[in-house]
Amino acid sequence: MAGTTPLYDTYSRTPLRFVRGEGVWLFTESGERYLDFAAGVAVNSLGHAHPHLVEALKAQAEKVWHLSNLYDIPGQESLADRLTKATFADKVFFTNSGAEALECAIKTARRYQYAKGRPERFHIITFEGAFHGRTLATIAAGGQEKYLTGFGPKAPGFDQVPFGDLDALKAAITEATAAILIEPVQGEGGIRPVPNEFLRELRSLCDEHELLLILDEVQCGIGRTGKLFAYEWAGIAPDIMAVAKGIGGGFPLGACLATSEAAFGMVAGTHGSTYGGNPLAMAVGNAVLDVVLADGFLDRVRDVALVFRQALASLKDRFPDVIEEIRGEGLMLGIKARLPSGELLQAMRSEHLLGVPAGENVIRLLPPLNVTAEEAREGLARLERAAEKLRSVSEKKSA
Ligand SMILES: *Cc1c(COP(=O)(O)O)cnc(C)c1O
16 A cells, blocks of 8 residues: 655654754754764764864865766865775775665675686675665675565575574585675674674685675774774774765765775776765765864774763663663664564653664664763663663553
């Protein structure tokens, strides 16, 4: 049955109408204020209407909006230069979204094997619970039935193994394998960090079998875990990495990063995007990096994250009938609920606190990276009131 709006009915939206944002706060049409720990699903990395980002976008808007990739774009050169200096990568391809960054990553890996004279190697191993986007290739990579059903045959070349299962992974490597693709912290799947030791194992398996290691840091990248990229915690480097969400701070922007070796097959004409690397997006991306790469910024992310994490652990101890487990790294936190997570999200919302649902009955807390300790405490106080309410409800139920 079609809904009553002219919009596709693909989303079941919360009936809240925000018209303005400022830092960690969102304001509704009627002027009610919400603490935004959803941050547009980890996109508003510096909160709403950050003055430096607003200024960068306005300044660029008065110069030139769009050029296409027929010409050199200075903003692309500076952003790519900064990204490569700050990471393992030598090369960058700009996109408008996470799924497109993944598409580029998948194509780069396949093309690498092809260019090395191994065209039969096009399979990519992925992990259960993964989320890589909603294009036809990325739903095949994610392997989730609920996203694949009804859209014709699943795109070939994606082999999935259980999360964290090294033996299954080893068994899945064949003569047709090109790469391994993994989120260092599963986001959509329920805030499931991959142990550092496992990432190191993946790195050595890739080296041993001449496979490429592709990381999907669309959600966990750009400071979210307290490092610029989550892979840094494991002390390894990928060959290819997809980035999006936080890098645009709210402007649609993604990037595929690669070593020059991994990007070896991506010669002129092999890939393209009309909007990718658009000057407006580049201006905002550079402005985000101005803030995130500034001295001490990531230290503060880690400090606030620690306070947050400890307070959440104590909430869990005090409300064991509401909170089953606290998960995550840095400011990419998950609350696994004891009761249906929708009830917790609803109770949070009635305290004017926003979070994001995820798999495994988890609520994600993804506050802006520049959230202050005071704002974090305000969020925790609201969460506590929400848990309090739910506990009294569950006590009434059992009474
Ligand atoms: C959001 C997300 C994507 C998809 O990004 P879009 O911009 O929605 O295409 C891919 N991978 C991960 C890990 C994500 O969180």
